[in-house]
Amino acid sequence: MESNARRLVAIVDDDPSVLRALGRLVRSLGFDAETHASAEALLERVVAAPPDAVLLDLHLPGLRGPDAIHALRHRSTRARIIVVTGLDHPGAREACLAAGAAAYLAKPVGRDELAALLCAAEPERFL
Template sequence: MTVSLERVLVVEDDMSVSRALARAVRSLGFDVATFGTGEELLRSPVSAGPAALLLDLHLPGLSGADLILVLRQHFPDLRIIVMTGRDIGGARDACLSAGAELYITKPISRADLGLVLGARPPGRERE
């Protein structure tokens, strides 16, 4: 399976947050694939490549932190951006040590999401 430079994966168990993130990411010019759990992502036909992953830290089943470790083994170049609404002590350091590129707190504005994903203004080609 392949992921384009334009693809952003979202793993978020709160469906309303997942839909809002997907809309915002699409509005920035990216393709989006959403998953409710880490297990869904791992079972999917979507593979890593030059994509970004927006990953909720607190998930049912396989936690965001554990998913980072699994993904790093198989997809070392995947940009992993951890999101959380409950920033608990030590979580940032643990996620960054496991291989996340960024650790951000929710809610995330569309402008901040664009910065994090490296969105280009409309009409500009991706390099």
Template sequence: MTAIAIVDDDELVRRALSRLVSSLSFQAIAYSSAEAFLLEVKDRLPFAALIDLHLPGMTGLELLEELRRRNIQLRVIVITGSEQEGTRARCLQAGAAVFLNKPVSRDALGDAIGPLGELTP
């Protein structure tokens, strides 16, 4: 089963997104921080990652930049509950494939992940 990583510091959001990802027939792997995700990503490279923009410690944008610096190729979907001006553009410029506002609907997430055969990171 294809894995989708979820990086969000809010346990309730991680659980909700995990259920959403599972409902789309993907395996959800949840992380409470960017740092925890980075510890495992090379050994357990998911197809895609849902990354919360506002994480404590390393932010979602910083994580996105670190993935690029490490040349880790995966589809990144940035999610946020509070978008600030220019944030969407900075995330897309840093390599995010999609930028979504919370709450994320099943349809929006399905569209963001897309059919596996048609996607490139």
């Protein structure tokens, strides 16, 4: 990829309003955004168009949480996975980080916090 190519962030959430809001936020930070209503939908696409980062809702119908992270890691080891949740529960943060998530954020996601996480990826992730 060329050094000036825009980086792709996949956003996975079952709430259409959250998908729209996060999509706008990600684009305002200078990234391309692709939205998916389920982890399964992203998994169907990830091999053909691997994202540089994934914003993954913790509570999705079907595949979710650490299981979704493991499935993404199996198909795309380079994506930086950032879990976002509006309904935190004990042990969820630890389980997601142990499964391979780079970060765990509470909704609503702050612009500065998200920018720092997306830009803090190791250089080889965003070449």
